Amino acid sequence: MNRNVFIVLAALLALFVFWWSSQDTESNNVDIASLAREKARKSAAAEAEAIAVQSDLATLAKQGKGQPLPDYLATDIDPSGKFWLVGHPAVEFGVEIPFEPGNLPVPKSRQGSKKNAAGFLGADSCRECHADKYETFVETAHHRTSRLASLDEISGPLQGSRNRMNTLHPEIGFEMLERDEVAYQRVSFFDWQFEVPMQLIMGSSKMAETYLYWHGDKLFQLNCTYLSEPNTWINSPGYLDGDAAYARPIQSGCLDCHTTYAEFREDPNHFSPDSLILGISCERCHGPGQQHVDYHHAHPSEKKSQHMTVPSKLSREREMDVCGQCHTGDKAPKSPGAFGFRPGDSLDDHYEKLEGYDESSNTVHTSNQIARLALSACFEESDMACVQCHDPHKNERGMTQIFSQRCLKCHQEKQCGMHETLGPKLKENCVDCHMPKRATENLRVETVSGQVFPPLRDHYIRVDQQATKQFLDALQK
Ligand code: HEC
Ligand code: HEC
Ligand code: HEC
Ligand code: HEC
Ligand code: HEC
Ligand code: HEC
Ligand code: HEC
Structure with missing residues (x-):
């Protein structure tokens, strides 16, 4: 299913980072190849021997160094001046760091x-008074x-037989491992090896996790991403198999939708590292908590909430806009950026609409639940919003029966044409027939064993004959 997520990751990247998209990788590789050929004539054999002696990456790392580059590999700074390329005369692919x-x-x-002027605190600061939530x-x-x-948060295997990712090219391989409580991705390019630490995780792992690391105040994505189903390491979305790409910047967009707060300093990927509040906390839906917490600390007997917004008390449109910060299709934040949105604001005041974009298309990475739901008769003919079906304070993933009960808040079983065919089974699962999972062309991940399309729920609720047939076929098995 992940491929959906990842194609859009690729698309987002292409949009945001012009220097990246303007790279002509092929011609870079040609430059490197000719450079490399020259060097290779010198003394490949002697060099390889020297490397073998110094191969202990752990020892080197303690001295703050990596393994020196053997002479038979060529290196050059990318024309943009932003990263180094390493190549070998015999191959088309290479390393970017x-x-x-x-x-x-x-x-x-x-x-x-790490205090921020916006007043975001993170979910931990709500615990003392809202332990239940x-x-x-x-x-x-x-x-x-x-x-x-941290090691216990990383879902991808760091040991055993599944901690490697091979590529179609025997000269380049990846190993995911741990040492002294730190997880690394180790790259082998011919005899040369280097390691990059995994420092931040992005993705809850219901589908995937991708990993980030810091170099200075710049945030980069690592080459290998973990795909939960089928429990394997893959190239990060949009990466070419065979390249070891560790120079892809994480732009503000990723953090806009995947964190509570991050202080963005400069394009494309400079942040204040201590400013990050990880996880999407309560405050992205309720508003920054500083004033509320200060007030209730100062007035412990006050029972009436101050300085806090509850989305369902807003108009439906404004309520949907809260989720719409992250659950619509592609859109570009206006100044002062995504963290300037407050519940009650209109999305249009914070985001530009993208030209030529069909708003209801299921372009997934976000699977665009808002625009898809808005096509449904349920939505048009009732006051339905997201919270009619989702409790944002609980993990209810996969609990089909609970979701189906929520359909029955407004519907009756006998309204459904399948009522007699399915009898009491009907109420266990309305969603697989009326909101089937769909993979779309727009999200695709390339793996060594082929393409993967992560299917996501289509929120356009309707009678779907194809899904009904699949459902009934599955019942017979
Ligand atoms: C010092 C105690 C305290 C802390 C800390 C606190 N709250 Fe509250 N909060 C309250 C009280 C008291 C109320 C009013 C009674 C109630 O609804 O529980 C309230 C109510 C709320 C409400 C409901 C508002 C309404 O209009 O119904 C929300 C939402 C809320 N808090 C969110 C948060 C968030 C988010 C945080 C963390 C950033 C937080 N609170 C931290 C004391 C606190
Ligand atoms: C517009 C908001 C938005 C942006 C920008 C965005 N994401 Fe996402 N991302 C989402 C949403 C929403 C989902 C969940 C998809 C769903 O369930 O519909 C998701 C899912 C994911 C997942 C899979 C998580 C899982 O286990 O299910 C990963 C990994 C991920 N995003 C990484 C990234 C990275 C890296 C970037 C930057 C290149 C990025 N995202 C940019 C909103 C966004
Ligand atoms: C994804 C958005 C989202 C997140 C994250 C979120 N909430 Fe809420 N919260 C809502 C919505 C929407 C409602 C209204 C629910 C309804 O009316 O059914 C709500 C209602 C509430 C209420 C008041 C009504 C009630 O059910 O008691 C409190 C208190 C509250 N949230 C606190 C929190 C706290 C504390 C956190 C973090 C630990 C949090 N919320 C995280 C969206 C969110
Ligand atoms: C700041 C961005 C943001 C906001 C605001 C937001 N979401 Fe999300 N939501 C995400 C991302 C990112 C994911 C995917 C997380 C992952 O799996 O890594 C997600 C996942 C979900 C999921 C899937 C949970 C699961 O386990 O399958 C639901 C349901 C959801 N959001 C509903 C809502 C609703 C309802 C609102 C508004 C009340 C809302 N979200 C507001 C970013 C956001
Ligand atoms: C907030 C109330 C509400 C909820 C919750 C709700 N619906 Fe509806 N639904 C409606 C209304 C109103 C209509 C339009 C009148 C009618 O056909 O009954 C409708 C129409 C439909 C239709 C007919 C669609 C068409 O194109 O004619 C289907 C199918 C449907 N709902 C299925 C579901 C399913 C499945 C769920 C749960 C996942 C659900 N509904 C949840 C209110 C709701
Ligand atoms: C096996 C697939 C399947 C399941 C499970 C299922 N439905 Fe249906 N539903 C259908 C089909 C197919 C139709 C259209 C039947 C027809 O036209 O005679 C339909 C029709 C409907 C309609 C009426 C649409 C209209 O034209 O007005 C509603 C409302 C509805 N279903 C709701 C539900 C609810 C609620 C549940 C769960 C309790 C449910 N369905 C479970 C396949 C299913
Ligand atoms: C009529 C009920 C209903 C409404 C309304 C609804 N959802 Fe969902 N949503 C579901 C069901 C059912 C699932 C599948 C849950 C599962 O299997 O874990 C789902 C799954 C999701 C997921 C996880 C995506 C995936 O494919 O795994 C996200 C994200 C989400 N919803 C966001 C939203 C947002 C945002 C809104 C409001 C625009 C919304 N939903 C409104 C029923 C609903």
């Missing part, structure tokens, strides 16, 4: 306070969608 070959990525040192909320995909890459 934002740090000099032979070195390691260096995160910026801590900067002290908090305890279930931490299990949700929203809360888990970005987090520190």
Whole structure:
């Protein structure tokens, strides 16, 4: 199913990073190849021997160094001046890294306070007074969608037989491993190896996790992404099989939708590392919490909430806009950026509509639930909003029966034409017939074993004969 998510990741990247999309990788490779050929004539054999001696990456890392680049590999700075390319005369593919070959990525040192002017605090600061909501909320995909890459949070295998990712090219391979409580992706390019730490996770892992790391105040994506189904490592969406690409910038867009807050400094991927509030907290739906928390600390006997918005008390349109920050199709934030949105605001005041874009298309990565739902008779002929079916404070993923009960808040079983055919079974699952999962061409991930399309729920609720047939066929098996 993941391929859907990932094609759009690729599309977003292409949109946001012009220097990336303007890369002509092929001609770079040609340059590198000719450079490399020259070098290779010198002393490949002698060099390979020297490398073998220094192959202990762990020892080198303790000295703050990486393995030196063997002489038979060629390196050059990309024409944009933003990253290094490493190549070999015999192959078309290569390595892209934002740090000099032979070195390691260096995160910026801590900067002290992470208080932000906007007043976002993170979900932990709501716990003392809203323990009931908090305890279930931490299990949700929203809360888990970005987090520190501690070993117990990484879902992808770091040991055993599944911790490798091979490519179609025997000279390049990846190994995911842990050392001293840190997870790394180790790249082998001919005899040369280097490691990049996995520092942040993006994605709750219901479908996938992709990993990020810091170099200075710049945030980059690692080459290998974990796909939950079928429990395997794949090239990150949009990456070419065979390249080891560690220089792809994470732009503000990813963090707009996958964190509570991040202070964006400069294009394309400069952030204040200490400013990040990971996970999508309560506050992206209720508004920044600082004033509310300060007020209720100062007035412990106050029973009436101050400085807090409940989306369902807004008009339906404004309520939908809260979710619409992240659950519509592609759109470009206006100044001052996505973190300037407050519940009650109109999305149009914060985002540009993209030209030539069909608003209701199921372009997934976000599967565009708002525009798809809006096509449904249920939505048109009732006051339905997202919370009619979703409790944002609980993880109810896969609980088809609970969702089906929510259909029956407005419908009766006997309204459904399948009522007699299915009898009591009907109420267990309205959704697979009326809101089937759909894979779309727009989201596709390339893996060594072929393409993967992550299917997502289509929120256009309707009578769907194809889905009905599939449902009935599955029942017979
Ligand atoms: C010091 C205690 C305290 C803290 C901390 C606190 N709240 Fe509250 N909150 C209250 C009280 C008291 C109310 C009013 C009674 C109620 O609805 O529970 C309230 C109500 C609310 C409401 C319902 C508002 C309404 O109009 O019905 C929301 C939403 C809310 N808080 C969100 C948050 C969020 C988000 C955080 C963390 C950023 C947070 N609260 C932290 C005390 C607190
Ligand atoms: C417009 C908001 C938006 C932007 C921008 C965005 N995402 Fe997402 N992302 C989502 C939503 C929503 C989902 C969940 C898809 C669904 O369930 O419909 C998701 C899903 C994912 C997943 C899969 C998570 C899982 O396990 O289900 C990953 C990984 C991911 N995004 C990474 C990224 C990265 C990396 C970027 C930047 C290139 C990015 N996203 C940009 C909204 C966004
Ligand atoms: C994805 C958006 C979203 C997130 C995240 C979220 N909420 Fe809510 N919250 C809502 C919506 C929507 C409602 C209204 C629900 C309804 O009317 O059925 C609500 C209602 C509430 C209420 C008041 C009504 C009630 O059900 O008691 C409180 C209190 C509350 N949320 C606190 C929190 C806290 C605390 C967190 C984080 C631990 C949180 N919320 C996270 C969207 C969200
Ligand atoms: C700040 C961005 C943002 C906002 C605001 C937001 N979401 Fe999400 N939502 C996401 C992302 C990102 C994911 C995917 C998380 C993942 O799996 O990694 C997601 C996932 C979900 C899921 C899937 C959960 C699962 O486990 O399958 C539901 C349902 C959902 N959101 C509903 C809502 C509703 C309803 C609202 C408004 C009340 C809302 N969201 C507001 C970004 C957002
Ligand atoms: C908030 C109330 C509400 C909820 C919840 C609701 N519906 Fe509806 N639905 C309606 C209304 C109103 C109509 C239009 C009148 C009618 O056909 O009954 C409708 C129409 C439909 C139709 C006919 C569509 C068409 O194109 O003619 C189907 C099928 C349907 N609903 C299925 C569902 C399913 C399945 C769920 C749960 C996933 C659901 N509904 C949840 C209110 C609701
Ligand atoms: C096996 C697939 C299947 C399941 C399960 C199913 N439906 Fe249906 N539903 C259909 C089909 C097919 C029709 C159209 C039947 C017809 O035209 O005679 C329909 C018709 C409907 C309609 C009337 C649409 C109209 O034209 O007005 C509603 C409302 C509805 N279903 C709701 C539900 C609800 C609620 C559930 C769960 C309790 C449910 N359905 C479960 C396949 C299904
Ligand atoms: C009529 C009921 C209904 C309404 C209204 C509804 N959803 Fe859903 N949604 C579902 C069902 C059913 C699922 C599948 C849940 C599952 O299997 O875990 C789902 C799944 C999702 C997912 C997970 C995507 C995936 O394919 O795994 C997201 C994200 C989501 N909904 C967001 C929204 C948003 C945002 C809104 C409001 C625009 C909304 N939903 C309104 C019924 C609804």
